Amino acid sequence: MSAGQHGHASQPDPASSRAEEAARRRHAWQAVVAVVAVGLVGGVAGVFIGRATDAGEPKPSLSASWQALPPAPIPGRIAASSVWTGKEMIVWGGFTGKVTPGPCGGCASDGAAYDPATRTWRAIAPSPAGVRGGGANSAAWTGDEMVVWAANSPDGPAGAAAYDPETDTWRRLPPGPLGSREGYATVWTGREMLAIGGHSGDARAKPAAAALDPRTGTWRVLPAFERFDFFGGPSGAVWDGHEAVVMGNVSLCPERGSACDEHRPVLVGYDPATDRAREIPLPAPSADFGSDTASSLTPIAWTGSEVVLTAAAPGSVQIIRYDPTIGDWKGVFPGRCHIVESPARGHGCRNWRNGPAAPCVIAAGQAAWFGDRYAAPCGSDGLQVYSLATSNWDWRTLTPGPSPLNSRWGSAIVWTGAELLVWSGTASEPGNPKPADGAALTLKD
Numbered sequence: 001m002s003a004g005q006h007g008h009a010s011q012p013d014p015a016s017s018r019a020e021e022a023a024r025r026r027h028a029w030q031a032v033v034a035v036v037a038v039g040l041v042g043g044v045a046g047v048f049i050g051r052a053t054d055a056g057e058p059k060p061s062l063s064a065s066w067q068a069l070p071p072a073p074i075p076g077r078i079a080a081s082s083v084w085t086g087k088e089m090i091v092w093g094g095f096t097g098k099v100t101p102g103p104c105g106g107c108a109s110d111g112a113a114y115d116p117a118t119r120t121w122r123a124i125a126p127s128p129a130g131v132r133g134g135g136a137n138s139a140a141w142t143g144d145e146m147v148v149w150a151a152n153s154p155d156g157p158a159g160a161a162a163y164d165p166e167t168d169t170w171r172r173l174p175p176g177p178l179g180s181r182e183g184y185a186t187v188w189t190g191r192e193m194l195a196i197g198g199h200s201g202d203a204r205a206k207p208a209a210a211a212l213d214p215r216t217g218t219w220r221v222l223p224a225f226e227r228f229d230f231f232g233g234p235s236g237a238v239w240d241g242h243e244a245v246v247m248g249n250v251s252l253c254p255e256r257g258s259a260c261d262e263h264r265p266v267l268v269g270y271d272p273a274t275d276r277a278r279e280i281p282l283p284a285p286s287a288d289f290g291s292d293t294a295s296s297l298t299p300i301a302w303t304g305s306e307v308v309l310t311a312a313a314p315g316s317v318q319i320i321r322y323d324p325t326i327g328d329w330k331g332v333f334p335g336r337c338h339i340v341e342s343p344a345r346g347h348g349c350r351n352w353r354n355g356p357a358a359p360c361v362i363a364a365g366q367a368a369w370f371g372d373r374y375a376a377p378c379g380s381d382g383l384q385v386y387s388l389a390t391s392n393w394d395w396r397t398l399t400p401g402p403s404p405l406n407s408r409w410g411s412a413i414v415w416t417g418a419e420l421l422v423w424s425g426t427a428s429e430p431g432n433p434k435p436a437d438g439a440a441l442t443l444k445d
Helices: 017-033 223-227 254-259 293-295
Strands: 062-068 083-086 088-094 111-116 120-124 139-141 146-149 159-166 170-174 185-188 193-196 209-213 218-221 234-241 244-249 261-273 276-278 298-302 305-311 314-320 371-377 382-385 391-397 411-417 421-422 436-441
Touching: 083 139, 088 146, 088 244, 088 411, 088 421, 139 185, 146 193, 193 244, 193 261, 218 436, 223 276, 244 298, 254 371, 261 293, 293 305, 391 421
Parallel strands: 062 391, 234 298
Antiparallel strands: 062 436, 083 088, 088 111, 111 120, 139 146, 146 159, 159 170, 185 193, 193 209, 209 218, 234 244, 244 261, 261 276, 298 305, 305 314, 371 382, 382 391, 411 421, 421 436
16 A cells, blocks of 8 residues: 555645644544544554454453433433533434324434433423434534434435524524435534435435535535445544545445445545545555455544544454554554454454454444444443554453443443443333433443
């Protein structure tokens, strides 16, 4: 992989400004809200597979302490939008499973806010008429307001609004040019919410992307994304302080809709200031980075200097990082990589040529980003945690339990900077109940 992709191809920087750009990027991360979804520290440029503890030196199991949250004043649900304001977790919309007459009959328009300092909930005002449902990636925190855009395909209608927690009031925003769709990704740039990709029924939804400025209530279409027909929608997007980094698989026969299973993985860097999108070269194919790895890449967070991505592995996940300032991928370890078979001794490193699948299957929708660590369920009573600082996985027992990360799916998940809040979701029980409770998690190193 060439190291020549310095800076941003859409807006080339002279060599003398690279240091300033790197400093600006490091500063920009302080305003970033941690992202939750499925996704190294290595070398200067930034990608590698995490190493597990050597089998000859078992690592003791650490604890992860849960504290039950009080019941919320709203019904339980799945796929609710959630944000952290710096003081409260706001949960809004989603799908309760209770069907009501009209479009999007199972969609909710109510919400609640939880203050972990006082361990209390409050119901929030209902959103404007027609703005309901949404999904886990339909909201952004601007610093003052929670902005939501709900597309609700196939039923619709699409709607947008902004909620001010200080006054407990909503203001309606124009629904925009995108219309009903599903499978889209959203990302907050510090000024605009970008809504990218998606499909409506069997066909790609058009236009491909648009940006909403909630201060003025204006939308603009983003023509740069028209050439990226993301098959099934983007896997995710994060903002790095300069570009939106978007990952997806581009269809090679879009005219055939979902009947086409031919696609190629594409990582895109989009600059909203110029409406220019560039393809970011992926690592060269190797024994450690094959086509399956590339196709499963999902950007989940910006650390201040690197984009963190996950990549699926059989029964597990790999953590990969990309440094956009340097613009290169390095650090994929050559040769054999030790497989640790026992979760209690740490695991996570895989050599795809030689080793069996890791012992813990990861439920991607219930994984979480902690700001410097990635955690995912491990069986019914454990977490597997990857640390950026050590580039290692460890395994933790959950006390007292049960853990909503392990026993549910579709939960609202928010990282506060001190603890992880997990609320509602569908319990893995007959009838798929949606309890209106959850738990807070703290990790002990």
